[in-house]
Amino acid sequence: MSVHRVAVLALDGMSPLDLAIPLQIFRSRTGTPYEISVCGPTGLAPTSNGLPLAVTNGLDVLRAADTLIVPGFDPGVAPQPEPVPPAVLDALATARDQGRRVVSICTGAFALAEAGLLDGLHATTHWQYTDELEREYPAVHVDRDVLYVDEGDILTSAGVCCGIDLCLHIVRRDLGAVVANQIARGIVAAPHREGGQAQYVPAPVAVTGETALAKTRAWALERLGQPLAVAQLARHAGLSERSFMRRFVNETGTTPLQWLVDARLGLARELLETTDHSIDLVARDSGLGSAANLRLHFRRALSTTPTAYRRAFTRGGSSPSGIGDRTTAGRR
Template identity: 75%
Template sequence: MSVHRVAVLALDGVTPLDLAIPTQMFSARPETPYEMTLCAPTARVTTTAGFQLVVGGGFDEVRAADTVIVPGVEPPLRPPPPVVLDALAEARDRGRRVVSICTGAFALAAAGVLDGLRATTHWKHIDDLEREFPAVQADRDVLYVDEGEVLTSAGACCGIDLCLHIVRRDLGAVVANRIARGLVAAPHRDGGQAQYVPAPVAATGDTGLAETRAWALRRLDRSLSVAELARHAGVSQRSFMRRFAEETGTTPLQWLVNARVGLARELLETTDLSIDQVARDCGLGTAANLRLHFRRTLNTTPTAYRRTFTRGAGAQDLQATG
């Protein structure tokens, strides 16, 4: 695999968790091509937790990067230095991938990178983004937004979902799931889920519907109805629907579709099963139905997806064959 250079750009007032997510996710691993460098405008950067970072990378590394990631900062409306804005605008103009975690979206917006695009940020700051940058189409009800070469995530932990989404785009579901397991993170949350779910904190010993979701994941090849899921959870269908939305930010049926597409991706990457058999094994029934959901979700076909990720190509080839 050719090297893919990732520059994580830490600005003064960076949030430590936002910074840790991409630096951990894109650190060097044998199965990935990523070469990650922590960069900053100055040699030392102060975090919101009060400690300082000693940073080795500068703007030469940012300019050489294939992907530039800006973690969240506080306060988000403080204008970044002109050199930062110029570097982000230049990266976008050169067709490089530009990404923000949480309030890092404000730096991208200030640089004009988000003009005319959908974007998101932490739910507490989405109104500020919408007010201060009217050229940006602020989306307040998602975990992350993928606009091709510009991607933004909502609140801090949504950065995990976005980074795994990027790995999945680049290298396929198998590698992304392997990294997720290593981080003890959920392998996939669809970007369209709500970022702020006003659910009560579970009582001690109450695991919610997690056990039912795990049960369903082991039976994706079968037809699963809401009634069956509710029976397994031991609640009424009405209560199940309400609690499921509270816990996941989506509906049971949409969650099942996403899980089935995820399983189909793994089967296409790791087996020689026919498209018809993959469709049956992941619970989507027919090859036509599998193609429909691949087109809707990934903007490609199962055959093109398999060709891309069994030869080790990256996201650009996938988009080209879609």
């Protein structure tokens, strides 16, 4: 597998956490092709908490990267936002023109928008800045209630920790569910959660303190191959169906049935990657029933087929032909 260069752009006023997220997820590991570095237009970049960061790589690293990541930074307050250096805007525009992948975390979307990369596309940013992004860049379709948006070569995430979800989504696109889940376990993060469409992922954000249903979700994950109804889940949780539905949505941001579909699709992906089971058997063991139903969910969620997914990501088979192969995710 050839090396895939990831460059993280350090802008003045950036969030240290937004910078740390890609550095942790895309660091070099056995079985992954990533090589990550930090670059910037200046040698010293002040962070949003006042801590200065020494940046030893210039924008030449950005121009040579296969994936460019812009962490969140203080975009300033309209009508006098902090300007993004012209050299940075030129490098981002060139990357887009050359078909390279450009990613933003949190308010990093403002740099992408200023460079014209988001014109005509759906995008998101921190909820405190969605109004400003929409007002300052009317050509951008701002999605407010999502963790992140995948538009193929251009990806944006909502605030701060949503960058973890986006980076894991990228790993899953590149290398498959098994590798992404291994990294998620290593950083003690929730595994990737699918949405109704590959590029619009509903935000399953837990309400602070409301994690009473964690045991019920863990119980369900051990029984995905079995029929599971809301009534069974509610009984396990010791709640009425109405109370269970309300609490479940509060904790996960999605309904129990959609959560089950997403979990079963994730299990199906792992089975396709790690076993030689037939499509019928994968559908049965993942709880999706029939091969036809499995194909339907793969087409809706991933814009591909189970067979094509297995060809791209199976162990011992052909390795991914290209990092970020958009036949598996992120296409409209």
